[in-house]
Amino acid sequence: MKNLLPKDGDAVYFGKVFSSEECEFWMDYLLREIPWRCDEVLMFGKTIFTKRKVAWFADWEMEYRYSGKTRRAEIFPEKLRELKTAAEEISGAKFNSCLLNLYQDGSQGMSWHSDDEKEMLHSTGIAALSFGAERKFVFRHKITKEKAEQVLENGSLLLMKGDTQKFWQHSLPISKKINAPRISLTFRTVAKI
Ligand SMILES: O=C(O)CCC(=O)C(=O)O
Numbered sequence: 001m002k003n004l005l006p007k008d009g010d011a012v013y014f015g016k017v018f019s020s021e022e023c024e025f026w027m028d029y030l031l032r033e034i035p036w037r038c039d040e041v042l043m044f045g046k047t048i049f050t051k052r053k054v055a056w057f058a059d060w061e062m063e064y065r066y067s068g069k070t071r072r073a074e075i076f077p078e079k080l081r082e083l084k085t086a087a088e089e090i091s092g093a094k095f096n097s098c099l100l101n102l103y104q105d106g107s108q109g110m111s112w113h114s115d116d117e118k119e120m121l122h123s124t125g126i127a128a129l130s131f132g133a134e135r136k137f138v139f140r141h142k143i144t145k146e147k148a149e150q151v152l153e154n155g156s157l158l159l160m161k162g163d164t165q166k167f168w169q170h171s172l173p174i175s176k177k178i179n180a181p182r183i184s185l186t187f188r189t190v191a192k193i
């Protein structure tokens with residue numbers, strides 16, 4: 001367990017928290033059972049559809065804002081709660097929602113951003129579980145432009161908390177060498193509105 005950031009935030013990498021068998025089970029389950037769809041995001045005032053696919057779940061049918069758009073989350077499927085419970089037990093925090101991301105291969109990634117929507121309660125942080133292909137995850141300080149990176153392993157957990165979103169952006173860079181899918185589950189706490 002280590003903090004990946006030299007200052008202004010806590011990004012704790014727990015490494016692998018699931019066995020290979022568990023990873024295989026979850027990858028298969030998530031690919032088959034999640035209603036994946038392309039995401040709509042606002043880019044320079046225009047709506048675009050992402051190559052990456054997403055799904056949102058929450059404890060109740062909540063509305064939330066992400067990337068300039070208001071969406072509605074579906075209720076957590078019972079099975080998926082097992083992953084939420086695991087993320088909560090390991091991180092010691094509680095979450096009420098989850099954004100799942102599916103990257104079919106290394107041609108799909110996520111550009112620089114902070115998860116700093118005002119409805120997000122930052123005290124608990126964001127816990128990200130990774131399954132499938134190993135991908136590099138990079139942090140960049142908003143002022144000094146310092147960088148920190150970590151390869152997110154199959155079955156690993158990353159917890160971003162404290163001032164991380166305030167001072168750092170993060171991204172999942174494209175890597176043409178990778179031709180297997182990766183799924184991330186990013187557990188969050190959204191304020192009731
Ligand atoms: O896929 C990842 O690990 C990162 C996802 C992310 O940054 C997000 O969902 O906000």
Ligand SMILES: [Fe+2]
Pocket residue numbers: 113114115170
């Ligand atoms: Fe993010």
